[in-house]
Amino acid sequence: MAPARRTVAVMSRLLRWVLAVGVSVVIAVSAIGVLTASQRSSTPASDSVTSSNARAGDQQDLENLARVDAESQIRDLLGDRSEAVQRKDRRAFLATVDRSRTKLVKAQRTMYANLRTLPLTVFSYRTSGDFFEIDDEDVTNRRARATVIEDVQFEGADRAPVSNLLEMTFVERDGAWLVASPGKSTAKLSAPQSRPWEGGPVDFEQRDDLVVVVDQDASATAASLADSIQSQVASNADLLNIKPRFNLVVDATSSGRGVRFAAEKREFASAVSFEGYYFSDDGDREAGSVGNRIKYNPKQTSELIADRGLLRHELTHFLTAGNLRAEPTWVSEGLAEYVGYYPSRPSGLVIDSEVFERVNGKPRILPTSLKFGLDPSADYLLSYCAATYLIDTYGMDKFTKFRRSFDAEGESPDAQVGQRLRRVFGINKSELADQTWETFNTFNQR
Numbered sequence: 001m002a003p004a005r006r007t008v009a010v011m012s013r014l015l016r017w018v019l020a021v022g023v024s025v026v027i028a029v030s031a032i033g034v035l036t037a038s039q040r041s042s043t044p045a046s047d048s049v050t051s052s053n054a055r056a057g058d059q060q061d062l063e064n065l066a067r068v069d070a071e072s073q074i075r076d077l078l079g080d081r082s083e084a085v086q087r088k089d090r091r092a093f094l095a096t097v098d099r100s101r102t103k104l105v106k107a108q109r110t111m112y113a114n115l116r117t118l119p120l121t122v123f124s125y126r127t128s129g130d131f132f133e134i135d136d137e138d139v140t141n142r143r144a145r146a147t148v149i150e151d152v153q154f155e156g157a158d159r160a161p162v163s164n165l166l167e168m169t170f171v172e173r174d175g176a177w178l179v180a181s182p183g184k185s186t187a188k189l190s191a192p193q194s195r196p197w198e199g200g201p202v203d204f205e206q207r208d209d210l211v212v213v214v215d216q217d218a219s220a221t222a223a224s225l226a227d228s229i230q231s232q233v234a235s236n237a238d239l240l241n242i243k244p245r246f247n248l249v250v251d252a253t254s255s256g257r258g259v260r261f262a263a264e265k266r267e268f269a270s271a272v273s274f275e276g277y278y279f280s281d282d283g284d285r286e287a288g289s290v291g292n293r294i295k296y297n298p299k300q301t302s303e304l305i306a307d308r309g310l311l312r313h314e315l316t317h318f319l320t321a322g323n324l325r326a327e328p329t330w331v332s333e334g335l336a337e338y339v340g341y342y343p344s345r346p347s348g349l350v351i352d353s354e355v356f357e358r359v360n361g362k363p364r365i366l367p368t369s370l371k372f373g374l375d376p377s378a379d380y381l382l383s384y385c386a387a388t389y390l391i392d393t394y395g396m397d398k399f400t401k402f403r404r405s406f407d408a409e410g411e412s413p414d415a416q417v418g419q420r421l422r423r424v425f426g427i428n429k430s431e432l433a434d435q436t437w438e439t440f441n442t443f444n445q446r
Contacts, residue, residue: 067132067134070134070142070144070172070177071127071132071146073176073177074127074144074146074170074177075127077096077170077177077178077179078125078126078127078148079125080092080095080096081093081096081125081179082123082124082125084096084112085112085115085116085123086123088116090109090112093108093112094108094109094112096178096179097178097179098171098173098178098179098180099178100173101180104179104180104181104182107182108179108182110199110200110201111182111197111198113201114196114197114198114201114202115197117201117202117203117204118154118196118197118202118204118211118213119154119155119156119204119206119211120152120153120154120155121153121154121155122151122152122153122161123150123151123152123153124150124151124161125148125149125150125151126148126149126151126281127146127147127148127149127281128146128147128148128149128165128279128281128282128283129281129282129283131145131146131147131167132144132145132146132147133145133146141171141172142171142172143169143170143171143172143180144169144170144171144172144177145167145168145169145170146167146168146170147165147166147167147283148165148166148167148168148183149163149164149165149166149279149281149283150163150164150165150166150183150195151163151164151278152164152195153291154211154249154291155206155211156206156208156209156210156211156247157209157210157211157247157248157249157291157292158247158249158276158290158291159247159290159291160278160290160291161278161290162276162277162278162290162291162293163276163277163278163279164185164193164195165185165279165283166183166184166185167183167184167185168181168182168183169181182198183198185257192259192272192274192293192295193256193295194249194251194256194293194295195255195256196213196251196253196255196256197255198255198256199215199253199254199255199256199298200215200216200253200254200255201215201216201217202214202215202216202253202255203215203216203218203219203222204222205222205223205225205226206226207226207230207246208246209245209246209247209248210226210229210230210246210247210248210250211248211249211250212225212226212229212249212250212252213249213250213251213252213253214252214253214301214305215252215253215254215301218252218301218302221252221305225250225252225305228308228311229246229248229250229311229315230246232308232311232312232315233245233246233315233319235312236312236315236316236319236339237319239339239342239396240316240319240320240339240396240400241396241397241400242319242320244319245319247291247292248292248293248294248318249291249292249293249294250293250294250296251293251294251295251296252296252301252304252305253296253298253301254298254299254301255298256295256298257298258297258298258299259272259295259297268297268299269297270296270297270300270304270307270310271294271295271296271297271304271310271311271313271314272294272295272314273292273293273294273314273315273317273318273321274292274293274295275289275291275292275293275321275322276289276290276291276292276293277289277290278290289321289322292318292321294314294315294318309340309341310340312339312340312342313336313337313339313340314336315339316335316336316339316340317332317336320332320335320403325404325406325407325408326406326407326408326413327403327406327413328366328368328369328406328413328414328417329367329368329369329372329383330366330367330368330369330372330379330382330383330386331383331387331402331403331413332403333372333379333380333383333384334383334384334385334386334387334388335387335391335399335403337380337383337384337387338384338387338388338391341384345388345392345442346384346385346388346439346440346442346443347442347443347444348444349443349444350443350444350445350446351381351443351444351445351446352445352446353445353446355377355378355381356443356445358375358377358378359377359378359381359382359440360437360440360441362378364430364433364434364436364437365433366382366383366386366417366429366432366433366436367379367382367383368414369412369413369414370414381440381443382436382440385436385437385439385440386432386435386436386439387399388439389432389435389436389438389439390402390425390432393435394424394425398424398425401424402420402421402424402425405420405423405424406420417429
């Protein structure tokens with residue numbers, strides 16, 4: 001690919017020369033236009049305006065041509081990176097990076113090694129029409145930013161490539177575009193993403209459709225974590241009365257970032273389970289998930305992977321994902337908490353007295369999806385108590401029927417709660433709230 005890049009570089013330099021000539025011509029024509037007053041008076045105004053508009057149009061055409069040329073080069077550059085990974089060509093991969101950035105080059109060496117280590121069947125880039133911007137202020141050192149779609153498919157775990165939306169930065173060196181920043185997520189802090197190859201060295205454990213990724217210096221934990229996941233999936237599925245499945249990627253590395261409970265809060269989740277999707281070239285998510293992920297908070301990985309209750313909670317989300325049209329957040333989180341603490345009940349658990357008093361001072365209303373996470377401690381405990389009451393009183397099958405009764409069309413799931421409670425359990429929201437707080441008050445305090 002190097003010869004092609006040299007050809008494109010020459011074309012880019014030529015385009016910049018054409019742009020410069022275009023500007024010079026405009027200046028020259030303007031100078032000629034002010035030679036004499038008689039010449040000005042003899043030139044019709046309409047002809048002058050037409051000529052000016054034409055020059056402006058020509059300049060815009062040249063600028064558009066330069067933009068198209070840059071986009072084409074960057075698209076080729078991303079193609080070179082994808083092919084280098086597929087061909088196991090480390091030198092070609094690093095040739096796409098701005099070598100003057102020593103820290104970047106070092107990080108990219110690690111990223112390439114991770115991509116070669118992990119069991120990937122697809123790793124490629126696409127440019128998205130969502131965003132492309134060129135900074136032409138310094139024509140000798142042009143920069144560009146673009147929305148890039150990174151497609152990754154783990155062997156066994158993913159049904160198709162899972163897309164990550166990134167914002168990448170590029171710089172032009174001697175007429176050739178190079179990577180200046182490897183890409184940061186365009187997702188908000190309250191949205192999850194898993195890209196374990198972007199951080200330090202990694203290792204993995206694979207069990208058929210299950211892939212567990214850990215930091216290389218924690219490789220000894222990968223096998224035991226995979227064992228635990230397999231065991232917990234089986235026991236969770238039995239409790240939930242559903243069929244077990246294992247097509248999952250668990251990211252227990254220290255790379256990436258945590259996920260906020262809510263945009264307004266600075267508290268981060270210990271772990272998050274989510275579905276992966278494929279995005280069109282326009283950056284639009286296509287219908288139907290193609291993969292499943294569990295991402296541990298990267299700042300707490302070492303202590304969190306030993307928390308089996310947390311693992312059971314996230315595996316519950318994984319096992320029940322895709323089976324529902326819609327449901328309130330308190331329903332899904334309440335079930336996950338129920339399974340996470342099982343076989344314990346609130347009466348066998350201890351919470352802080354401050355939390356106990358705060359929850360009892362709240363209005364007896366279950367948290368709505370829009371406000372869920374603003375008070376994480378209270379929201380999760382109340383959801384747990386509501387689910388515990390409904391499951392222990394009416395059974396898991398009836399609770400599952402309740403979850404599946406919500407309609408994605410029309411009113412929000414929260415607005416449907418009263419009707420669904422009456423239809424499935426024969427109770428109203430006020431009765432559920434009373435039973436939720438009664439269950440909550442069986443917690444022990446410290």
